[in-house]
Amino acid sequence: MRAYDNPDRIIRVGLPGMSDAGMIVAVTITPDMVGKTVGIACQPEFKTAKGAQAIKQKNWQQAVEQRGGVYQLVRSATDMLALVDRVQHGRW
Numbered sequence: 001m002r003a004y005d006n007p008d009r010i011i012r013v014g015l016p017g018m019s020d021a022g023m024i025v026a027v028t029i030t031p032d033m034v035g036k037t038v039g040i041a042c043q044p045e046f047k048t049a050k051g052a053q054a055i056k057q058k059n060w061q062q063a064v065e066q067r068g069g070v071y072q073l074v075r076s077a078t079d080m081l082a083l084v085d086r087v088q089h090g091r092w
Contacts, residue, residue: 017056019043019064019071025087040087041069049075 003009023042029035043064045057053061053073061071070092074080086092 015060017054017058017060019045019057019060021046025084027088027090030090040092041067042083042087043069043071044074044080044083045071046074051075 001011001013003011021044023044025040025042027040028037041064043060045053045061047053064071070083070087072079072083074083
């Protein structure tokens with residue numbers, strides 16, 4: 001990201017290839033799933049309509065998914081809402 005007070009200065013956070021945001025989406029488990037609410041680790045990666053993942057981002061996606069997390073490319077607000085809805089309804 002770029003520094004607020006100096007757009008020429010780039011600030012790096014996290015690990016190379018990490019998604020742009022992390023979140024926990026509350027999911028109410030159905031009765032056959034014990035009836036508890038759990039958090040699901042979600043890693044949206046924000047891209048423009050033509051943006052592509054870097055190799056390190058693809059590696060991060062694989063690591064997230066191998067550990068049961070949800071990783072998705074998000075190109076619009078609609079994509080983000082769809083991700084939350086999908087996870088909340090157990091479609092991950």
